[in-house]
Amino acid sequence: MYLLWSLVAVAVVVGLELVWLRTGLFRQGSFWVTIAVAWAFQIPVDGWLTKLSAPIVIYDEHDLSGLRFPWDIPIEDFVFSFALVTMVLLIWVALGRAAPAAGSSGGTDGVADAGRGRDAGAAGAGGAGGAGGAGG
């Protein structure tokens, strides 16, 4: 059931993006690299939490799919973390998109977020990058 509910969470988060937020996050290479990095770091962290020799989190084995990899990490945890991380990033990006116009007293927020234009480029960064090159 944990697996099922984690998949539901992923579906809800993906739906949030596709139906409502439409940030274009899934088209950014940076997003997928972030997921890869997050999963990579999840191995030592979650691995420590779930190691069967001295678990910090104890799962009901009957409920799990039974696949524990790598180390003793239930694969369900990676589905769950994808949903969690993706939702946070979606909202962060959505808020960044909305921010710049607001002339709030702070100012610094808007300035930093003005780099947003890069997002559009980031998606297709692979191809277009070197075109003008050879400047140096």
Next chain:
Amino acid sequence: MDRYQYLLVLAACLLITLPLEVVIGVRVWRRPRRLVASLVAPFVLFLAFDLAAITAGYWRFNHRYVTGVDLPGRLPVEEVAFFLVIPICALLTYEAVRRLGGALSARSARPERTVRPARGAKQTHQGA
């Protein structure tokens, strides 16, 4: 010392990602309002998920490795902190990846890419 294990794991996560803010210069911690606003909804939803899972018996926590400070629903404070720490780490990672990726593709050593300043005028054209 064992009872601080979960807490220490979370502390390590924050510590390891801190250089992204301090050294690489991503601005996540320094945009506290946007940070908090990004954390709230996932925190509430996934904590509810967690609480439901604990109640249903999907998982529980080893008394040996948590401080023993519980919130209602047998929810260790560490677990509550988890849903703040991991998202913060993810945001720092994302901003760092974006920054490094941008630096690579731009291939120039320019420290900051600004919005193409028009003849030294910095932010003067509003709603052109």
